Amino acid sequence: MSLADRHVTALMRQLASQDVVELVHPFAEWETLGALAYIAECYGFRYADVRHVGKEKTVHVTMVRDPDPRAVQRAAANAAAFPQAGAGGPVPGMYQGSLTPVPEAQPDVDLIATLIRYDALGAAANRKQLLTMSWGIPLVLVLLAALTGKFAVLLTLAALVPAFLLITLRVNETRRAKLAERLTAAGCTPVRDEQGRERYVRA
Numbered sequence: 001m002s003l004a005d006r007h008v009t010a011l012m013r014q015l016a017s018q019d020v021v022e023l024v025h026p027f028a029e030w031e032t033l034g035a036l037a038y039i040a041e042c043y044g045f046r047y048a049d050v051r052h053v054g055k056e057k058t059v060h061v062t063m064v065r066d067p068d069p070r071a072v073q074r075a076a077a078n079a080a081a082f083p084q085a086g087a088g089g090p091v092p093g094m095y096q097g098s099l100t101p102v103p104e105a106q107p108d109v110d111l112i113a114t115l116i117r118y119d120a121l122g123a124a125a126n127r128k129q130l131l132t133m134s135w136g137i138p139l140v141l142v143l144l145a146a147l148t149g150k151f152a153v154l155l156t157l158a159a160l161v162p163a164f165l166l167i168t169l170r171v172n173e174t175r176r177a178k179l180a181e182r183l184t185a186a187g188c189t190p191v192r193d194e195q196g197r198e199r200y201v202r203a
Helices: 001-017 030-042 067-083 106-124 126-146 149-184
Strands: 020-025 045-053 060-063 188-193 196-203
Touching: 001 020, 001 030, 020 149, 030 045, 030 060, 030 067, 030 106, 045 106, 067 126, 106 149, 106 196, 149 196
Parallel strands: none
Antiparallel strands: 020 060, 045 060, 188 196
């Protein structure tokens, strides 16, 4: 069984028994996550959110069961059309035995992957948190320098840390802006969620 088949088998088991499914990929391959999310949506789920877990910041993508009648109908149609999905058989939108989208599914997979990447960048580099760290950490380092007398090392770090954090923030915002352009071009609408985060929803 190929790696792609193992991913699909694990996914189909979750889809059959759970209302909330998490897609986990330790190396954050956006195309793989997008393809798996697409398959989940073919079976009555919808993309909900993404988060980073642990020291390695592993990406966890949350899919939830979609109560919309169209999603229920889509799930039933795909279950009938692909009876061997998860058992080595074909799945909707992918070439047999792989997570490579067929041409007609590629735009939808790309869009889901872009939504995931946009949210993941926002989760990885929270602007307010980074700005707080950019003055909080140097303050602590200056206090440590005064207490220990190690001014050369600690004051150098106090100067470098905020520069690094602000550069990280800038790079992150630039990347998100490019992704936002793609999402807008695809007809997605910017919204604020209940936590105040800027996200995009599909039409």
